[in-house]
Amino acid sequence: MAAKTPKRYPETKVLSRNFDVDKAWTFDVARQRGAYRSLEKALGSMTPDQVIDEVKTSRLRGRGGAGFPTGVKWSFVPKQTDKTKYICLNADESEPGTFKDRYLMELDPHLVIEGCLITAYAVGASMVYIYVRGEYPLSIERLWGAIEEARKEGFVGKKIAGRDFHCDVVVHSGAGAYICGEETALLESLEGKRGHPRIKPPFPAVEGAFASPTVINNVETLAHVPWIIENGGAAFAKQGIPPDPADPRSVGSSGTKLMGVSGDVQKPGVWEFEFGITLRQMIEDYAGGALEGRTIKAVIPGGLSMPVLTGDELDVKMGFDDLKAAGSGLGTACAIVMDDTCDMVQACENIAHFFADESCGQCTPCREGCHWMEKIFHRFDAGQGTRSDLDLLENLFRQIEGRTICALADAAVWPLRSIVRKFRHEFVAKMSPDEQRAEAEARSARQPAGVK
C-alpha cells in the first residue's frame, strides 16, 4: 500500500519479537527464543544494585501512563526490612482504547514473568502478584500456564535457575473496575477490598501490599527489563528520543513502545516503535488513515485520559515530553481516533459517562462532579445547553482537577476540557437560536476591528 510519507517509520520488534512466532507462549518455544536468559544473567553475574543501575541507565520510564523513571522507583524500596517485599504487576489495563498489555500477556507471557522476576531480584522481593483485569481470561490462562511451566523448569519458586533466589508468582484476577489500575486501588483490591485508592504518602515502595514495601509497574514496563539486562541500559537509552540537552531534568523517551490505534481508522492495531514516530505517521501509515471518504477530527493520543489533539495537530512525536509540550500526553500511547462524523458533544457524554461510571465514589468532587458533567453534556445533546452551561463546565473542570485522592478525576477533566475548548462551536451549534445569537455577538465583540 502506498504510504503518504516517503519513508515509512520502521517498526522495532523488541517487546513484540515473539508476537509472530507460533506458540511463543509455551515454555519450549519461548526458551528457544531466549526466555529467561536475562534472568540467568542477572542472577549469575549481577548484584541487585547493578540491575537497578542498569535500568536507571536505560532511562526506562513507566509505560502505565505516568512515565515515572522505573529504576528510580525501584531504588525507593528499603533495603533493610524484615517484611516480605512484593512486586505487583499492573495488568489491569482498563484504560479505554488500550490493549497493548494484553498482547504481551497472551502472546509472550514468559517475557512478562521474566521481567517480574528480574525486578524481584533487583529489589529483594519474594512474591510477585500479577493483577490482571478479570476481562482478560486468556491472559490469565496463558500467564498461569507459563508460571506452571516455568516452575517445572526451575524459573519460578525456590532456588530459581539453581541460584539462591526464591520467588513465587501468582496471578490475581480483578473483577471489573477501571479504578483498580490506579496503583493503590490495585493494592486494596489485591487485599480483597473495594478498589478505593489510598492517600499517598505512604507510597507503595515503603508501604504497599499487605503494608509491606511493594514495587508496582505496568506490564510493558517490566517486559522491557529482560532486554535491558541482556543488551545493557545504554543500548536501550540509545533508542527513542534522547533527553533535551537544554533541560538537565529531562529524561527523554528512551527505548521502544507498544503503540496502538483504535476508533475511526481503516486498520486499528498495535505496533512497536521507537519513540519518535509521529502520531500522524502511526495513524496514516500503520492504521491505514481515516475511513473511506472521511477525515480525522480529533485524536486522544494515549487512552481516554489525555487531552485531545485535533486533526491538524497530529504531527507531534510520540514521546512523553513532545506530547506534553503539544498540550496532551503520551498516556498509554494507544490512540483513539474520532473522524468528522463524530459528534463531539456526544463524545463528551460518552467519555464523561465512563469516568462517572468508574469513579470509585470516595471523593466528593469526583463522585458528584463526573456525573454532573455527564448530565450537562446530556443536556447539550438534547438541545438544552446554554452558554452559561459552558461556563459552568469550565468551573467544574477547575473544581475537580487536583482536588481528589487519585488522578481519575484529573483524567476525566483533561479530555473533556480540551474537547469543550477545541470544539466549542459544536456545543454552540446544539444551543437554542437565542443562545447561538448571543454567542455570535459575543464572538464578534471579541474580534479586532476589521476582522470578519
Add this chain to the structure above:
Amino acid sequence: MNPRAPAAEPKDVAPRAPAVVPASFPPAELKATCEKILARYPTKMAALLPILHEAQAFGGGWVSPELEAGVAAYLDLSPAHVHGVLTFYSMYNTKPAGRHELWVCRTLSCWRRGAPELRAKALDKAGCTRTGEVGEDGRFLVKDMECLGLCEQAPAIWLDGVAHANVTPEGLEQLMDGCE
C-alpha cells in the same frame, strides 16, 4: 504484520447450570480450589476476589445471599465487607443472571464503531428494556460494560465469558440465536 491476538479460545456456548445452594461454603467441588487460592496470600481477605469468582461460577452466574454468607464465614469476613466488595466490581452479579450473560462494550472506540446498534439489538433480542436486567424468558442478562480491551477489534462483546470482536448486529443476532 500486525497479528491479532485471539481474544479467547472458542468454548462451547452452553447455558449455565441452575443456581445451587450449597449447604456450606466451600461446597465439596470447590474445596480444593479454594484452599489453593488461600495458600497464595498472606491474608484470608486477599482471597476474596478470586473466591467470589469461583462462587459466582458455581452459583450459575451470580452470587446468591447464601453463597455470599458462606464466603464471608469461610474467610472470616464481615458479611457487609463481602457485600461491599461484591457490589463494587462490575463482573459480579448479585441477582440471578439469566442462562446467558452478554456484555456490550459502550466505551469510545466501540461507540465509534457501532456499539449503540449492538446494544439496541441485544436488548431487543433479549426482550429487556434496560441493561442490567434479565429478559422475561430468562435467557439473557445484558450488561453495559466499559472498555473490554478489544478496541482494535471494535465493537466488542462478551457472551458467557467468550469475547467476540468486530461484531455486526447480524452477527450478534446469530450468536444470540445460538443460545438456548
Add this chain to the structure above:
Amino acid sequence: MSASSSPEPVVTINGTAYPYEPGDTVIRVAHRHGIDVPHYCYHPSMSPAGNCRICMVEVVGSPRPQIACKMACFPGLSVNTDSDLAHEARADTMQMLLVNHPLDCPICDQAGECHLQDYSYQLGSGRAVTSTPKTKLPKNQPFGEQIVYDAERCIKCTLCVRFCEEITDTNELSMGQRSDHEQVIMTSAGEFTTRYSMNIVDLCPVGALTSRDFRFRSRLWFMDFVPSVCTGCARGCNVTVGARMGKVLRLEPRENQDVNQWWMCDAGRLGYKHANSATRLGVPAVRDASGAWREATFEQAIQAASAALAEHRHEERPGHVLLDGGATLEEMWVARQLAAALGGEARFAAHVGDDGDEFLVVNEKGANARGAEALGLARVKNAADAGAAVLVIERDEHVPADLRAASGAVVAFVTDASHVPDSVRVAFPFGSFAERDGWLVNVGGRVQRLLGTGEAGPSAVQPFQAVAQEILLDLDAGHDVLDDAALETRLRAAPGLADLVWPPASREPAEVSS
C-alpha cells in the same frame, strides 16, 4: 514537659507558629488551638479517610489546596485556613455536595445541627446549582431496629463504617456499590451486634442516619438541651439531654476523654423511657382515711409525711431511708440526716448486671453507687434488709417490687406512681435524672454533675433535698436547712468524698473538653 534543649517543631497556621507533636496533622494542630477547619469525614478517634474534601486549606507556595485532615505537619509548613483559596476550595466542595443532596431540610431531623447546613450558610451557598436531575438512591432503609438510613442525604464520608470497624470492631457496615451509587450497606442479617450502634447517628454529619426513637419527634430549635450524665450505669457517660414540654426526647453523648470519649451505649441512650412514663407521679398524694389516694399540695403532703413519720418513729420500726442507687450525693446526704432523725440510716439499692464490657458499659448500674459507698451507705441486696420508713425511687430496676413491698415504708419519693407500695401513706413525686441537679460519682471515682431541665418532666416536682429538709424541720426543729450550694461545700469536704476527682467548684457541669 520535656527538658530537651532543641526547640519544639512548629507549623505556621494563618501566620502564627504553633508547636506540633510528631504525627500531628494540620487539622489536629488547628483544632487544638481553636482554629476552625470545617470537616465531615474527619473524626479525631478514627483513621483519616480524606474523602469529603471540605477541610481544604491553602498551603503557602502551592497553587493546589490540600486537605488538612491528612496533611502531616513538617517543619516549615505554612498553611492558611482563611485565605481566598481555602474558602474557594471549600465552597467548591460544598457545591458538589449539594448537587445531589435532596434539599429536604424542612422534613429532615438533622436540620438545626446539620453540618451541611452550617457550612453552606458559612460559605454562602448563593452559587447557582443548576437543575440537573438528582441521582435517586434508597431512602428509609432500616439499619437495625433503631436506625434509619437515607442514601440520598448521605455524603459518603464513611464515618459510620469506620466507627463499626475501628471503634467497635463489629463491622456491620460497609460502603456498597460505587460511583454516585455508592452508599452505606449493612450486613444481610440487618442487625447490629454492637451495643453502641446509635453513635453513628451522632457521628453522621448530615441527616442520613436518624434514630427511629427520635425521628420526627421535634424540631431541634424547640427543645431545651442540658449537659448532664447518663445514669444508665455507673460509667456515667457525659451526655446532652434534649427535652421539650415535659418529655425527655433524646440523649446524646458529650465528649469527655476521661469517661466516655465521644460515645455512649444504646441502652443508656434509650434508657430515659421511665422519665416519660404515662404513670409518672406529677403531684404529691396522700391517702385519706379510707386508704384512697388524694392529690395534695406540697405543704399538705409534707405535713402528712411528718405526721406519718413521727408515728412511725414512735412505733420503733426501722427508720431507714432506702435510696435508689442513682440518687445524687445531695439527696443521699439529706437522706442520711432524715434517717438519723428517724433513728435509722440511709441505705441504697442498685441493680448489678452481668453485661459489662471492656468499652463503656459496667456491671454496676447504680449511677451513684460509688458515691453511696463513699458516703458509707449500706447496700441493700435483698428483701430481708429492705425495711425502711422512707423510699426514694427513680428506677424500678434498682428498688424492685419485692424490696419495695418488704420495706414497710410510709413515705415514698417516686418517679413512677406504680412504684408506691401498699404500706405508703404519703407519696411525693421524685424527678427523673433529667429533672434533678446534683453530683454523682462514677465507677472511676469521678464526681460528675447531673443537670436537670424543667422541660423534662412534670413542672410541679420539687427537689427531694428541699422537701426532705422541710420534713426534717417538722421532726426536728433544730435542723439547719442547707441549700444546694451549702450542701456542695459540705460534700466536697466530706470524708470519703474529698479524695475523689471533683471538677472545679462552680455551678457549671463537669468540664467539657472540646
